Amino acid sequence: MKIKMLTLSYKSEKIPASPIRELAPLAQAAKKRGVKIYHLNIGEPDVPSPKEIRSGFKNFSLKSIPYANSHGEEKLLESLVYYYQSRFGLKDLTVNNFQTTSGSSEGILWAMMTTLNSNDNILVFEPFYANYKSYAVQIGATLSPVTCDIKNGFHLPSEEKIERKINAKTRAILICSPNNPTGTVLTDDELKMILKIAKKRNLWLISDEAYTELIFDGKKQKTILSFSDSSNIIVLGSFSKTYSLCGARLGYILSQNKNVLSACLRLSQARLGAPFFEQVVLGRAISNIKDSYFTKIRKEYQERRDLSVSLLNKIPGVFCPKPEGAFYLLVELPVADTEDFARFLLTDFRDKGETVMIAPAQGFYETANLGKNKIRVAYVINKKNLRRAIELLEIAIKKYGKK
Amino acid sequence: MKIKMLTLSYKSEKIPASPIRELAPLAQAAKKRGVKIYHLNIGEPDVPSPKEIRSGFKNFSLKSIPYANSHGEEKLLESLVYYYQSRFGLKDLTVNNFQTTSGSSEGILWAMMTTLNSNDNILVFEPFYANYKSYAVQIGATLSPVTCDIKNGFHLPSEEKIERKINAKTRAILICSPNNPTGTVLTDDELKMILKIAKKRNLWLISDEAYTELIFDGKKQKTILSFSDSSNIIVLGSFSKTYSLCGARLGYILSQNKNVLSACLRLSQARLGAPFFEQVVLGRAISNIKDSYFTKIRKEYQERRDLSVSLLNKIPGVFCPKPEGAFYLLVELPVADTEDFARFLLTDFRDKGETVMIAPAQGFYETANLGKNKIRVAYVINKKNLRRAIELLEIAIKKYGKK
Numbered sequence: 021m022k023i024k025m026l027t028l029s030y031k032s033e034k035i036p037a038s039p040i041r042e043l044a045p046l047a048q049a050a051k052k053r054g055v056k057i058y059h060l061n062i063g064e065p066d067v068p069s070p071k072e073i074r075s076g077f078k079n080f081s082l083k084s085i086p087y088a089n090s091h092g093e094e095k096l097l098e099s100l101v102y103y104y105q106s107r108f109g110l111k112d113l114t115v116n117n118f119q120t121t122s123g124s125s126e127g128i129l130w131a132m133m134t135t136l137n138s139n140d141n142i143l144v145f146e147p148f149y150a151n152y153k154s155y156a157v158q159i160g161a162t163l164s165p166v167t168c169d170i171k172n173g174f175h176l177p178s179e180e181k182i183e184r185k186i187n188a189k190t191r192a193i194l195i196c197s198p199n200n201p202t203g204t205v206l207t208d209d210e211l212k213m214i215l216k217i218a219k220k221r222n223l224w225l226i227s228d229e230a231y232t233e234l235i236f237d238g239k240k241q242k243t244i245l246s247f248s249d250s251s252n253i254i255v256l257g258s259f260s261k262t263y264s265l266c267g268a269r270l271g272y273i274l275s276q277n278k279n280v281l282s283a284c285l286r287l288s289q290a291r292l293g294a295p296f297f298e299q300v301v302l303g304r305a306i307s308n309i310k311d312s313y314f315t316k317i318r319k320e321y322q323e324r325r326d327l328s329v330s331l332l333n334k335i336p337g338v339f340c341p342k343p344e345g346a347f348y349l350l351v352e353l354p355v356a357d358t359e360d361f362a363r364f365l366l367t368d369f370r371d372k373g374e375t376v377m378i379a380p381a382q383g384f385y386e387t388a389n390l391g392k393n394k395i396r397v398a399y400v401i402n403k404k405n406l407r408r409a410i411e412l413l414e415i416a417i418k419k420y421g422k423k
Numbered sequence: 424m425k426i427k428m429l430t431l432s433y434k435s436e437k438i439p440a441s442p443i444r445e446l447a448p449l450a451q452a453a454k455k456r457g458v459k460i461y462h463l464n465i466g467e468p469d470v471p472s473p474k475e476i477r478s479g480f481k482n483f484s485l486k487s488i489p490y491a492n493s494h495g496e497e498k499l500l501e502s503l504v505y506y507y508q509s510r511f512g513l514k515d516l517t518v519n520n521f522q523t524t525s526g527s528s529e530g531i532l533w534a535m536m537t538t539l540n541s542n543d544n545i546l547v548f549e550p551f552y553a554n555y556k557s558y559a560v561q562i563g564a565t566l567s568p569v570t571c572d573i574k575n576g577f578h579l580p581s582e583e584k585i586e587r588k589i590n591a592k593t594r595a596i597l598i599c600s601p602n603n604p605t606g607t608v609l610t611d612d613e614l615k616m617i618l619k620i621a622k623k624r625n626l627w628l629i630s631d632e633a634y635t636e637l638i639f640d641g642k643k644q645k646t647i648l649s650f651s652d653s654s655n656i657i658v659l660g661s662f663s664k665t666y667s668l669c670g671a672r673l674g675y676i677l678s679q680n681k682n683v684l685s686a687c688l689r690l691s692q693a694r695l696g697a698p699f700f701e702q703v704v705l706g707r708a709i710s711n712i713k714d715s716y717f718t719k720i721r722k723e724y725q726e727r728r729d730l731s732v733s734l735l736n737k738i739p740g741v742f743c744p745k746p747e748g749a750f751y752l753l754v755e756l757p758v759a760d761t762e763d764f765a766r767f768l769l770t771d772f773r774d775k776g777e778t779v780m781i782a783p784a785q786g787f788y789e790t791a792n793l794g795k796n797k798i799r800v801a802y803v804i805n806k807k808n809l810r811r812a813i814e815l816l817e818i819a820i821k822k823y824g825k826k
Contacts, residue, residue, distance in 0.1 A: 025654065026538070026625065026626075026627055026654075026655050026680075028537050028538065028682055028683065028686055029536060029537055029538060029539055029540050029543075030540055031536060031540070032536060032537040032538075032686035032689075032690075033686070035686060035689040035690055035693065036689065037688075037689050037692060038493070038689075038692035038693070062490075064489055064490055065487065066487070067487070068486045068487055069485070069486065069487045069488070074485060074486070077483070077485060077700070078484065080480070081481065082472070082477060082480060083471045083472065083477070083667075084468065084469070084470070084471055084472045084667035084668065084669075085472070085667070085668045085669060085670040085671045085701075086467055086669055086670050087465070087467055087669045087670050088670050090441070122525050122672060122694075123694060123695065125693070125694035125695060126694065129694075133432060133434060133435060133561065134431050134432055134435040135429075135431065135432060135435075136432055137432045137433055137434070138541065138563070140432075151692075151693045151694070151695075154689070154690070154692075154693030155693065158536065158690075158693075160541070160563075222429065223429075224429055251428065251429075252429050264486075264487035264488070265487065265488045266487075266488060266489055266490045266695070266699075267488040267489050267490050267491050267696060267698065267699025267700065268488045268698065268699070268700070269525060269672070269696075269697070269698045269699075277429075279431055280431065283431055283435035283436070283438060285440075286435075286438040286439065286440050286441075286557070287435075287438055287557070287561075289440060289441035289554075289557075290438065290441070290528065290554045290557030290558065290561075291525075291526060291528035291529065291532070291554070292526065292528060292554075292669070293670060293672075294672070295670065295671065295672045295698050295701070296669075296670025296671070296672075297480070297670065297671070297700070297701070298488075298698070298700070
């Protein structure tokens with residue numbers, strides 16, 4: 021008796037592949053043929069982690085690795101309280117306002133799971149972090165996109181336009197500032213407008229703040245909690261970008277809402293704890309990291325932003341606004357289909373044995389056919405390489421046009 | 424304008440708290456009062472991790488922690504292929520049969536998510552690993568429990584009885600052998616029966632094999648894949664119990680089903696990767712760990728099982744079958760409500776300033792009111808402490824009876 025081929029769940033068929041990572045096999049093949057690739061495609065910081073963290077890993081001795089506390093290792097939670105006091109001046113937070121997560125990714129999933137039922141809507145501003153799509157599929161919720169305009173530096177449209185997208189099924193607004201994939205930092209007025217809309221329409225407000233330390237031009241970093249301590253706010257924090265620890269898989273949820281925190285603790289208990297080793301090392305290190313570390317990384321990324329924006333805008337047909345933070349640029353190219361162009365870069369194009377890898381922007385949009393002439397650039401390589409990568413982009417655009 | 428208190432999603436209200444961990448605050452309070460607690464309540468191995476792994480952590484140097492590959496770090500995947508060849512004689516597996524997960528917990532969630540739709544049923548054998556309940560709630564699926572009998576050492580009931588629980592909504596069978604919380608190892612005939620039922624009724628078969636190295640009495644460890652390479656099988660593997668690495672949060676899915684693996688890879692891409700550091704260390708170490716390590720841990724746990732079973736069955740009114748593996752015992756006590764008894768142990772009972780913490784078994788059952796006179800004992804403390812812990816249990820049962 022042969023078994024029939026079983027079908028998968030509806031949801032699992034709908035989980036999208038990563039828009040960046042599906043180009044990976046082409047990149048691997050190129051590398052095998054000896055081609056050097058400059059990576060502008062992935063948001064993985066290249067600056068070294070603080071020395072306090074690096075030496076912590078080095079000096080940690082263990083007999084075995086036990087489960088971490090489901091809420092979070094105490095010292096890590098305490099250092100988060102310290103961090104929000106010293107960096108944001110928030111003095112009323114306690115360890116009970118935090119819940120550790122296995123990367124901010126899990127935080128997004130849990131924030132959606134605790135606030136949305138199947139078929140509920142969540143308002144997002146496109147372009148947005150592509151993985152929100154996968155989490156929405158897992159929850160069975162629908163993303164309602166409000167489109168932001170490149171001409172406006174991807175800042176928010178009017179209150180009226182945003183409200184028009186809210187309907188009876190809308191339960192939450194999701195913002196991300198500094199933004200992935202645009203680098204845009206919402207102004208104080210924009211944050212206040214979002215808070216006002218959320219209150220008026222009785223919506224949850226989920227604020228993805230993974231890039232909060234990367235705000236340029238001398239401006240202070242900010243969190244939505246500096247503007248309101250309302251119980252409808254869920255902040256998602258991460259150690260990945262601030263400390264160059266993407267693979268540590270540690271993040272946290274921060275809220276004044278006890279019910280959200282209770283639900284997240286129960287979700288945490290179901291999978292026992294976030295990684296233990298990393299929590300211990302970070303818990304010991306964070307309070308010792310000096311402000312100069314943040315100043316240094318901010319300066320480095322700001323210089324790269326200035327360089328990239330200037331070089332990109334010199335390429336004929338290319339347009340790139342100058343964003344206020346993170347380490348991304350959302351760039352318009354004189355190319356009809358950047359997915360095809362990205363493949364061209366990896367398969368056909370070479371200049372002195374080198375090429376560049378980019379992230380096509382269509383995956384960052386929910387509305388069909390938007391973003392097709394755009395790419396995301398992550399400036400997480402040093403300035404010399406950044407210059408060469410953008411030069412390669414310029415040469416490739418010319419060659420691609422003549423295909 | 425004050426915001427209305429927003430309601431949470433239906434699901435988040437239903438996520439259960441961990442049946443073990445909700446006693447934790449009582450234990451903390453007792454510790455603060457200077458009471459020594461012997462922990463029989465949590466399944467966290469105490470034997471040291473292999474030296475190959477410990478020195479790997481010690482000697483790892485890093486500038487930053489990058490994202491791990493979404494599929495899994497190559498060396499870790501290769502060492503899994505090696506492990507299944509050398510330990511199970513399975514020669515046809517490749518890295519493409521594996522998908523890393525953030526702990527086996529995530530593997531259970533993904534196995535359910537890829538195979539079950541909302542309102543589908545999944546057959547489980549109770550008592551079962553309590554966290555299956557949380558995952559089912561997250562998926563919106565229903566656990567259909569087939570009750571196993573303590574008198575029978577928690578082995579499976581007849582094929583007929585099992586089939587009677589399968590209906591039109593049943594999509595999968597979930598087994599766990601060696602079992603948490605009973606320690607029971609399914610016989611070859613039982614595994615073949617389950618395979619037969621799954622084929623006949625066209626069901627997915629999810630096999631949770633976290634304790635596969637812990638089979639006693641000189642018997643070889645086994646996996647369901649030794650009996651069938653059918654595409655309806657999804658194996659969940661873990662490094663936590665085998666190598667005493669619970670807090671590393673690393674596990675894997677193993678299957679012959681390309682569609683399942685593709686869906687799990689996309690789920691993995693959505694949260695980028697499993698912890699990087701641990702993958703690199705384990706990837707380097709696993710092929711160097713000698714068989715003697717497994718022999719040693721098996722011997723240690725087997726001796727503890729023998730000791731515990733013998734001591735427990737000497738206590739009047741206590742009954743405990745002698746299971747074939749893992750490091751758990753499911754024990755019947757002469758107590759009507761072990762949740763109340765567990766609280767009594769932590770709040771009222773003391774003997775020479777010491778007490779013992781246990782896991783009430785009701786949380787391991789889906790059927791209402793089952794397991795109320797049972798506890799789970801995890802023998803993950805050394806033999807001297809195990810003796811004392813069981814002695815404390817005996818004294819406490821007497822005192823509790825006289826309350």
